[in-house]
Amino acid sequence: MKKYTLILIAAVTLSAVSCKNDKKNNDADMNATEMDSTSTSTDKQAMSSDMKEMTVQMESKSGSNASGTVTFKTDEDGEVTMTANLTGLEPGTHAIHLHENADCSAEDGTSAGGHWNPTNEKHGKWGDAEGYHKGDIGNFEADADGNGTITFTTDEWCIGCEDPNMNIVGKGIIVHQGTDDFTSQPSGDAGARVSCGGIIK
Numbered sequence: 001m002k003k004y005t006l007i008l009i010a011a012v013t014l015s016a017v018s019c020k021n022d023k024k025n026n027d028a029d030m031n032a033t034e035m036d037s038t039s040t041s042t043d044k045q046a047m048s049s050d051m052k053e054m055t056v057q058m059e060s061k062s063g064s065n066a067s068g069t070v071t072f073k074t075d076e077d078g079e080v081t082m083t084a085n086l087t088g089l090e091p092g093t094h095a096i097h098l099h100e101n102a103d104c105s106a107e108d109g110t111s112a113g114g115h116w117n118p119t120n121e122k123h124g125k126w127g128d129a130e131g132y133h134k135g136d137i138g139n140f141e142a143d144a145d146g147n148g149t150i151t152f153t154t155d156e157w158c159i160g161c162e163d164p165n166m167n168i169v170g171k172g173i174i175v176h177q178g179t180d181d182f183t184s185q186p187s188g189d190a191g192a193r194v195s196c197g198g199i200i201k
Helices: 002-049
Strands: 053-060 067-074 080-087 092-099 136-142 148-154 172-176 193-198
Touching: 053 172, 067 193, 080 136, 080 172, 136 148
Parallel strands: none
Antiparallel strands: 053 067, 053 193, 067 080, 080 148, 092 136, 092 172, 172 193
């Protein structure tokens, strides 16, 4: 009888331990699920925080009246879209580029330096197989009232990332009096710098 009692006690004990372990395992699984959920939520927040937007005020230079704004916005695919809205320009075609420095202190805009060209390419039209600067945006038209706009999208720029070949923060935006011919080196022979803006956080 005593033997049966001991066997019964052992069985009950094993059953209790097994239930306790099952509960621990279930709790661990629930905690892991909660952590995964939290991690996913954090990832979404991080992705959301990567959606960056900056607006740059453009200053008149070289005795012109050209001014306006240039907005840079990163989309969910990591592409940067630049939208420039300018006023006070002479009617006709004007070049716009990113330059080396976010410095517009010089009256003629030369403090912004040359074209932004971190990969040491020759000047050319964006996408040209023979090479182009990362700052070679191109030309746009100003209407009879001197108003002009251009929208440009690329995956070769970023706003504030760690890649110096992509990061546009710290660069200058220059609007030129004339047209970029995409041939003359090193800047396309686009004429005077009539408006300047610094991309500064």
